């Protein structure tokens with residue numbers, strides 16, 4: 001079911017007018033305009049209404065500091081966790097994950113992703129080019145990457161502290177390449193924490209982790225949190241009921257297969273935290289701040305790509321836009337079913 005709709009009367013009148021207009025153009029002038037969507041509150045219609053042409057980032061202002069912005073986003077994130085209905089024990093565990101997450105910048109080329117969250121080093125890396133983006137897009141981005149530390153896959157993964165010093169023990173038989181790579185990432189980056197990427201799906205994984213714990217190289221801080229104790233589970237269920245997001249499953253392997261659940265989870269977190277940020281800063285945000293979000297959501301304003309909506313655009317329409325703070329910011333008139341977020 002589609003989440004966003006115009007009132008039936010307005011849609012009817014608009015379509016009538018638009019068809020007549022196209023008819024004139026088609027037969028009177030010899031070409032036609034594509035039929036725009038009747039809904040005034042989708043990513044595409046907002047782009048048109050805000051007259052976004054070219055790259056809004058050319059007007060970007062450099063944020064004062066990525067680190068201080070990250071602290072602000074983290075504080076809003078922590079507040080979201082505290083206001084959720086999960087147990088205090090799980091609130092504390094999730095807060096610990098956030099408080100220990102490191103953020104750094106990295107040099108990027110045009111093929112790099114804008115930011116990433118490496119669970120084995122418990123670090124978010126943000127492209128240095130992102131520092132040219134307006135503040136609000138960085139908020140959306142940071143909240144998304146922080147969300148990965150407790151997305152619908154990540155939440156059930158175990159969380160460890162790395163004890164300083166010491167060498168990696170010798171294993172017999174030697175570690176396979178995947179394990180060797182994990183340990184390199186942890187020890188070469190002097191990680192202090194990590195969220196274990198495997199779900200102990202092999203006896204070997206369990207054996208290696210147990211040995212590292214036994215030799216006091218690492219400490220298990222939590223064994224992972226059940227999906228029912230995630231602050232975003234009910235939001236996701238609501239979305240899956242209304243839209244084409246897949247049903248939630250209890251199966252860890254399925255939740256961590258590909259990116260469909262983890263991405264949706266990070267987007268829900270981003271939508272929650274970005275909405276809180278927007279509420280706090282609403283009165284000093286300008287159109288560039290608002291529009292900058294679109295670049296980040298990877299919606300192209302290139303004509304050739306207008307016909308192929310991508311997953312991020314769908315998320316924007318169905319996860320972000322139904323929230324009233326986004327709708328009023330983008331001057332949306334059409335009504336919408338209550339937000340799942």
Ligand SMILES: [Zn+2]
Pocket residue numbers: 144148262263266
């Ligand atoms: Zn992501």
